[in-house]
Structures are given as C-alpha cells and as structure tokens.
Amino acid sequence: MKLNKLFGIIGSVHVPSSLIAAQAGTDGGSPAEKRLEWLRSQLIGRDLQFDTCFGKRLLTYADHTASGRCLRYIEEYITQQVLPFYGNSHTSDSSCGEKTTRMVHEAREYIRRCVGACPEDALIFCGSGATAAIKRLQEVMGIAVPANLRSQVIENLREEERWVVFVGPFEHHSNLLSWRQSIAEVVEIGIDADGLVDMEALELQLASMKYSNRPKLGSFSACSNVTGIIADTRALSRLLHKYGAYACFDFATSGPYVEIDMRSREEEGYDAIFLSPHKFPGGPGSPGILVMHEALYKLRSFPPSTCGGGVVAYVNGFNAKDTVYYNDIEEREDAGRRR
Template identity: 50%
Template sequence: MDNSNVRSNNRSGTRTAVPAPPPATRYSQISSGSDEDSSAPSSKDLYAGSESFRNLDVGVLKDSSAANRLAWVRSQIIGSDAEFDSPFGKRRITYADHTASGKSLHYIENFIIKNVLPYYGCLKKCLTGEENRWVVFVGPYEHHSNLLSWRQSLAEVVEIGLDENGLIDIKELQRELQSGKFANRPILGSFSACSNVTGIHSDTRAIAKLLHQHGGFACFDYAASGPYVEIDMRSGTIDGYDAVFLSPHKFLGGPGTPGILLMNKILYQLGSAPPSTCGGGTVDYDTLYSEAIESRENGGTPPIIQTIRASLTFWIKEYINYSVIQNHEDYFIDKALKRLLPNKNILVLGNTTARRQAILSFLIFSTSVQEGSLNMWAEMGNKLDKPLHGPFVAVLLNDLFGIQARGGCACAGPYGHQLLDVDETTSLAIRSAIQKGYSGIKPGWARISFPYYMSNQEFEFILAALEFLSIYGQRFLSLYRFHFKKGTWAFNKRAFKELVGKASNGNGDALSTVITTVPGLKIHEDGTEDLEDGDLEHPVMVNKFASYLIIAKNIANLLPKFPSKQEIPHDLDPSIVHFRV
C-alpha cells in the first residue's frame, strides 16, 4: 500500500503538504504490514536524503554512553543558564512545562545557519463532504484541538468516557460500534495517545483493532507523547494506525517547527475535493490540481526551513535512543509519585497506577484556621480547605524559585470537568459567570513535567519546591491580589515592602541569603529541610536552588499562616469559586 506524509498544524486544523524529512527519520517512512527495524539508524542513513545532512555528525559525541549523550544534549539547550528578575530577586529559569513546548538547541540552530540558510533562496526540491455524514469517535481526555475541530466540522461527534479506572472506556466504544446506530456510515476514531494533563497512555492498539473490525479508521494524537515514545504505525494491519498527529514544537529543539500529519494514502483518496488550502504550487494547470498529495496540500511558499528543523528534532530523539528516554522518564515519574503521593496537601490528578508519561497535574490544598499551637504541617494536614488556584501555584513556582510551570486546564476542559468533579449544574453556573466577564473563575490545576534530558539536580529542586508550597504556599496569598475577570495574580509590592520594613526593624535582615554547597533539599513533614546526598556536578546551580528555598522560607516565616480571604465580587456566586483567594 502506498503511503504519503502530509503536514498539518494540528493545533489549528489547517493542513499543508510536507517535504519529507531525511529518510532515516522513522516517522517519514511508513510501511504497510511490516514492523520497522527497531535498531538505531546509522549516520549514513540519516544523511542519505541530502548532501547537507552529511554534516549532521559534526560536533556530536559518537559511540558514547547514554550519560554522555544526555550531558551533550543538555549542554546544547539554549537559555539553560538564563535568569530573570522576580519580585524576590534574580532567579535562574528552571523550565518544567515541556509538555507545552520543547526547548531550542544550539546544535539544530547552528546546523540551519551553516547548512540551510545560505542556500535557502535556491531551494525548490531539497527533500524528497460526503452523502453519508461521518461519525467521529473521540476520547475523554482530548486536547481541544482534537475535539473542537471535529465539533465544528460536518461530522457527528461521539465522545467516549472514562471507565472505573480513569482510562478510556474500551467497552463503551465497543458498544457504540456494535449498536447499529451508525450502520452504512463512514467511521473514524480520533483519540489522544497520551493525556497532556495526566500523562496517562491510551491502549492505542486495542482501540485501532476495534475500529478496524467495524470498518473504521484509527487516528491518534501523539502531540503529548510523540517527543518521548517510539511510534510504529503498522499501517495496513488490524492494530495499525491510519493517521498520526504530531507537534514537533514540543520536541527538544522543536520551537519554530510545523505540525506534522502522517497518514495512510488511502485515507486521503476517499474523496475528490479540492485541496484544503488552494494556492500556488497546488495545480498542474489552471484548476487541474496536482495528484501528488504533498504538492496538492502545500499551497504557497512551503516552510522549508521549519521542516528541516523538524527533521533534526527527530534525529536528536533517535540519537539519544528510545530505551534511554523511557528509562529516564520512568525513573522520574516513579520517584516523583513516591515523594508526592504521601503528602496530605498535594493531590495528583488521574490514575496514579496506570502507565503514564512523566507529566504531573496536581492540586495544592490550603487550610482553615485551627485551634491550638501546632506545627505547620499538622495545621494544614488536619483540616483541608479549598485548593490554591492552579495559576497561583504556577506564579509562586516562578517568582520564588524560577520554575516555569503551567496553570489552568491545559486546553482539556471536558477532561477537567471529570478530574475535578464539576457537575453539569456547576458547569452552567461557571459558564454564566464567564459570560459576565469573570473568566478567572475557571477551575484548573498546575502542571509540570520531567523530560528525559532534565538533570537530577533540577528534578530534586522541583520536588522540594512543591513540598515547600504544600506547607507554606497559602501564606503567600497575602502578597498577591487576584483579578477575577482576567484570572491573573498580581504581586502586591506595597505589602511586600511593608513586610520587609517590619522584619528589618525587629529581626535585622530577614531576607538574607544563606548559600551552602548542597546537592538537594527536601522539605519534611515538620517543615524542616534535609540536604540529600549526591554529587557536586553543578555546585553553582545547586547553590542557587538551595538559596531560593531558604529565602522562600525566610519570607514565609514573616507571613501569617492563615491570611485573610480576598473579597469576592458581589455579583459572583461564592459557591462556584472552587479555589482559595
């Protein structure tokens, strides 16, 4: 079976043709009916498609250990030592939302500068509605791009829910397919291979097999897991994929790349409609459109440089090796869950025993006032109040520690309703409030991720920061103001200045930095810190991390344990404000 690659900006729904990446990039070589060789390609294979790709190996460690390859990749991350000015002083940026977007690499950008841009002006061929309404099945944790685009199409959309384990309900999908309601109608399933919220993996093989048994097509959104897992389409087999959606901007080195749609050619040839975007280069003559799919769907000037950058991100992924990636991801997520699940004040969303990517979405709970003199952990653990706002947690991670996380619903609203137990009545009330202009009351969470190329020092620092916020996070509410209409948290400079003034009068320099050469800090249940054993590979970075934690605790000790609550607008129902303000 002949197959073709067509690129799609799968976060916007528009589709254009894609010049194929280097032949060794596994995702551009879709076979039908036979498994692909799982061995890593040689450098000769990688640059077989273009003379310029012979320079791929320049400056790259060859035949080195996994540790050396990962160290090399980390050394190539642009901005790895960048700092910014937060309300509490300079902070080194620790990027922790790789699920949203990857980081750029010096290696890839330098390759494009030296081997692509000088020749860009000469490049032309550098790389090789129907009668019956469609039925599209989607899953319970789709990104909005794989849900709203179908809802706005002419298709009938059928949403499959969660089973008792919080996974895609395969039995419900089977019942729907066997019901006879959709007899003699074209069927397509479009499911996330992995949730971008919880990191939980879908059983793509079982879903594909079920759809094929009932004459449907199986399509999967690999945007969240694509940068980390091997994708074997097995196109043409009973459990193979008919289409895969990828977002290379989420790959390491991927910012500035186009979306990619891998599809079975037979799926494209089901209809005879004009190209999705007509324009220059799509026709052979006047209105006679090209029969070559990639040319037909590539109206206007093709994104040549962006496509080459995308192919290089796949090369980086192959260079590291899938087993190395999986081992590191498994280590990070297992250790993170062991540390965070026993914490009474942190709720990790989703099934925590299912196979998942190294992605965590979580809530940190606040507490109400307790009687008696108790330590902070006990005060917080005995009487939980509403959770802290997800965006507020993200703000604190950024301002106190330089950790860049995501706050909100992560473009997965329907899944958020289920994770947070938002019923229909409450949902309609929230919708009504948003229509009044109060966009900030949408419930949500905070999200972080631990990619394979994250250092152990960064990983331990992030966990220590989360443990700190689980104990002291709500104290910082007194230093911020929430904007109910915008949904933003603004730092209160006046309150902070007054706090520092009072502390200086009574305690000297309360915000002084204590810097010690330590490999990591852990916050215990009694609020004390513990310096964990480890190497001193990055003493400067580790010293900064330790100082951020100590400064944060110094500030927290000056703040009230139970800050007063912010006034809710009079025309807003307090019962639908599901977080602490």
C-alpha cells in the same frame, strides 16, 4: 524515543564534532548518558538567570509538554547550512530552490521512516502543530465547513453520508472542538476504572445499529497532556478496525517520548497520526505533521484543500473546471509552502 532521532536534521543524522568528542572522553558514563548530557548542554537558555522578587534565579523550564526548547547545534546548522541556500521549495530553476526542495523532500522521507509510514501513507506539513494537522485531515475528508454554513450543510446531508467520530475522555481541545465544528457527529466515550478509554462503551457504540451504515472514525489522544496516562493505541486500533472505523491518534503530547510505528496496513496499525514537532527538543519553529493513509483522502475528484502555487499542473485563464491539479497527495496538499 530513540536518542538518534533527536540528532536527525534535514533527512540525515547530523552529529556535531563536539558530540563525537564528548563521547570519546575518558570520564565515566555510558555513551547514552554522554549523549544526553551533551544534548542538555545545547539547550538555549539552560544557564539563564532572570530577575524575580527574590532576586536573580536560575531559569528552570518545566513546560516541555507545551513546547520544547531550541537546541544550539540545530540553530547553528540552520543558520550556517540551510538559510544561506534558502529558496522557494516548489522550484528547481535555481540552485537555491533546488537545494531547498531537496532538503524538504529528505526531511519528509526521514520523518516517514521514523514513524513507520508505508507507501500508501501521505505526510503533509501543516501550519501550527497537531491542531493544524487535525484540521487538515478534516478538510481532506471533506467534513470541514465554515461555521456560518454548518447547520445548513448538515440539514442537507443524508444520514448515511454523515461521518461519526468517536473521541476519548481526555482529548486536547484541538482533538475535540474542531471535530464538533465539522459536519461529523461526535460521540464522546467515557473513562474506565483505570483511567483509560472505556473499551466496552466504545464497542457498544461501534456496534450500534444507529451507526451501522455510516462512515466511522476514532480520533483519540495517545497520551493525556493532563495526567500523562498513555492510551492502548493498538487495542483501540483493533477494536475500531473490527467495526470498519478508521483509527487516528493525536501524538502531540507523547510524540517526543515514545516509539511511533504506524503499520497502517495491519489490523492494529494507525490510519492517521498527528504530531506537534515544536514540542520536541530543538523543535520550535517547525510545522505540524499529518501522516494519513490515502484511503482517508476524499478530494481525488475535487480541488485540494488549499488551492494555490505549487499544487497545480495547468491553469486555464477562462474556466476553473479545466484546472489540472497534481495527483500525488503530498504534492497537491502542499500549496504555497514557505521554508
């Protein structure tokens, strides 16, 4: 990940004066090394000592794959520049509401630029990490149902209506269990000799007559959170698109460390990505992120996945059918947001 992305706050690159001073110093080290050292100095808890059975020990945090750590300058910025002006992000009737709404919009556009989203891609903030982002995709695709109704719904589906979802051999539970609990048929692809997704096995399944007339989607981890093996997402995208399947990738593990360029209009582009910003440096407390091509949104003629404040243009007090929801995906999938 480019270093300047670590310093982006609310849609702009906010560089604290202390960092500028550090880079201007006469001591040795490249500007990049100075930026990294300054960033380390901002980690909250960096010099913390705690009691152990061996006496006091310096805290060494080694679980960044599970969650990032808070950064002092970000927390100070939020405390001093964001929270004093906090208001409802669905309104411009007050100065606080207008400012908060603008900051949310700027943050969304900043993230869109960082991941190479095109105008046809929607960016949706979703609850808790990539888990919520994956679940939201299932909801807007129309394949998420309550567990107690799942069997009945599947029984009443025509085979050609039921989605087929291909997953890899090292998926996080959030990119496996929720698909299994949807009404899609899940096909697990094995591992090859190099520890990667078996591309030959995937192509055999994609080309199978069994799935030829059904909607298809591949949802693969971009990087294993156990071994650190990085998947060839471009090759997977090309293969999936060759057989008319959508290409979706879980960047929860590798998001803080790799460049992400959706290029959803291209053969090797991504149709959806899932992010867990809480795993980024300074990210704790942030929501999950779903970026998806509009073609995956199947609720155009239906109410949004969550109905409530901020997504509706008109409410009839007598007839739910006359309710008018916003057309824009990002607006209609943003009910009741709190910042």
